[in-house]
Amino acid sequence: MKPISFTLIGMLFALSSVFSQELFPVHEPASNIPKGVFGIRGVSESFKEIALARNQFAAKIMYGITANWEVEAQTDFSNHHASTLPVNLVSHSHFGNRVYYFTNNKTYGIEYPYTFGGIYLYSKYRIFSMDRAEGHLRAALFAEYSTTRVAHDEAEPDLQGDTGGEGGGFVVTWLLHKMAVSLTTGFILPNDYKETRDDYRYNPPYFKTDLSYGRAAHFDLSFGYLLVPKQYDSYSNLNINLYAEFEGKAYEAAKIIQNDSVVNPISSALLKGFYVDFFPGIQFIFNSNTRIDLSIGFSFYNHSYSHFNPIYSWGIQRYIFVNSHKAPKVLKQTF
């Protein structure tokens, strides 16, 4: 058994735009949360790893500093990681996308307690907007930072739950009537994870591991479609949006230094990799504000070593308006 990390955890949180069809459950669009508005979001993700259920819960708060600049902060809680790296980190085996640990031919029972992953910060700045009636083309730059420091034992980095570090990238979103398409390209520069444990076989009696995760590039393509309503009568009309999102990620091999010696990784999970996941999703928006997102993540090409598929996730999000003099009236008229 081995701790499984999430690739997409908080990415489900990555949402702040106000366009139904580009309120992607998994990826951020180029549009931002409105100026002076707070957003809150909660997400739960689960997948089954052999007989073990892996869960992650995350809470996020968003704020629009200006119309073009938004910031987000998120924390997560999961049972994805053990409290320490596996004893046989370098060679722990992976079968398909299943992960086991063996030492002396025995499967070790590693406990995976629910722990807080860290604080994830995200900032996005819209640099380009071309609006038209019922459409737009927009572009934004983003930067992200994570304080996460957990015993993640695969090469693949993920700032939302697995690894600390920095990232950044570029998003372009095109909205036309009921359809939205968004492309995100980004990079991740993860921090190392360092661990020292008592081991009296060594002198001094410590076993030190310095695990450098691979740097990663990701390419994400999202499609959204406003299915219902065809015509609006009021703000209380239920909105249903369909999504198809792809997430491609390429990462380098991990570098491992144990007791000051460079050790070559053997496990596939620590070598370089590339995979694409596919996330079909559906979204319900109530009263033009409260959002419920449901999505399932499947392997599309290769697979991640840091999570199993399918990933079942759901999220809830709402905007909080401050300084508003009064609530908008719900329209009942027919247009």
Add this chain to the structure above:
Amino acid sequence: MVIIKDGRFCIFASLIIVKDTISMKKISFLCFLLMNLSVSAQFLTAHVAVDGLTCSACSFVTQKSLMQLPFIEDVQMDLNTHIATLTFKNGSPVAMDRIAQKVVDAGFSVGGFTAEIYLKEVAVSDNFCFEYDGAIFHFIQTKERNITGIATLTFIGKEFMNKKEFKRYKAAMTAVCASGDKDLKLTKTYFITLK
């Protein structure tokens, strides 16, 4: 009370509120005196076409954003055409640029902006101007005509229309009006037209 540039005459008119309506007096040479009077006027409604959105959640945040303005009585959004109809509090000075900015703050753009005002026996023409709440309202590309009744003013400027439309008016946007009252600080010129 007149002229400023290019030898063109610019006439300021003072607006006097009569309940909800406004009678506007066009005063050529006496205008200077009247400019010193406390002038207030009331726009009746405004229609703002919001660009860059489709869904009702987007209309919702735009409406919320507009409602933060203290002079707005009510906002009605047409969720299909994305046109916001604004009504103003009686007697409150209305700042059209702040309305446009609120749409931008919500994350969208103004595709078109019109406002209704009551005019009584006013002869409008190119470069006719009036003053309202410290701002100059300057007519361009407007045929000469006399107006009594509700006039729909189309606001012109980058912040009030899409780029394509703006190009049509850009060349005509030369400020030729200024206040006759030197003590009155006019911070804003709105270019408008009557279609």
